[in-house]
Amino acid sequence: MEEIGIVIVGGGIAGLATSIALHRKGIKSVVLERAEKVRSEGAGIGTLSNGWRALDQLGVGDRLRLNSSLIHKARTMLIENGKKREFVSNIVDEARCIKRNDLVEALSDALPKGTIRFGSHIVSIEQDKTTLFPVVHLANGNSIKAKVLIGCDGANSIVSDYLQLNPKKAFACRAVRGFTKYPNGHGFPQEVLRIKQGNVLIGRLPLTDNQVFWFLVHMQDNNHNGKDQESIANLCRKWADDLSEDWKEMVKICNVESLTLTHLRYRAPSEIMLGKFRRGTVTVAGDAVHVMGPFLAQGGSAALEDAVVLARCLARKVGPDQETC
16 A cells, blocks of 8 residues: 555645645655546636635746736626615625636646546545555555645535535536637726626626627526536627627637536535534545635635645645655
8 A cells, every 4th residue: 555645635736735735844745636637627717816826836827918908896786676786896806707717727737746646536535554645546456654744626625525524515506607708809898797697696807908808607507417518609699689799798708618517516615614624634625624615705715725724734734745745
């Protein structure tokens, strides 16, 4: 059986960021990722000042700013019975939208070669009866004993199951995220714009002068699974049918391959505040702890902050280049 000091389960945002944060403290780790390569698919991530501070701590902030425009304002419109109400707030601190694949690629490029072990599909976790350390069993028959195990494997976390955390709750809605490119420029203000009309919530964030990230949430239509990209695109066109022409055009000309349909889930704030997310030397981070809806634009930033805080705590306990690493 192989023995490793710190094992991180999941090569997404939280997992890669945690490994980088440890690396910058002089602490080695191994990331187990079930996919055969870096999972660079996905939508946009609204990132506020706390997220950018974490990215700067990880040393990748400047690279990501090159392809992400500043957002100066947040505007919300409520349309009910033909009447429109509008709420506007200026954004003083740094706010931008990042492509998830840009973020994941920047994080993976910052790691030492060999840190990520691709094709590592975990089938079970058990506790070693002698050392009390967790033992990770892989689909290929191999097993790894970890002195520290950090689950960054998302909302369906196998590490969360090992810790016997309560199931996440589901929002009564589904969301589609996507990108639309305007070859001649979109001409939209540098602002987050959200419109709530009937059972539909739609929003857009400028990524660059030519591209926007958008999301579309339906509060009641939960009967569609989105079997392929074209069916998701048709669903979006249906949901946007009562919106103004510029919104319908944005959905119509979107990059169909970028669309993702998600049944939104969350963990209640009270459970996060009062719950216990560690057992022995096993813990979780990112969506495995605090999966949330996109409404606060904090999912990605919170995962990045988890990484920085975890690395600081572990560095105080073990220090760089210690045997436990």
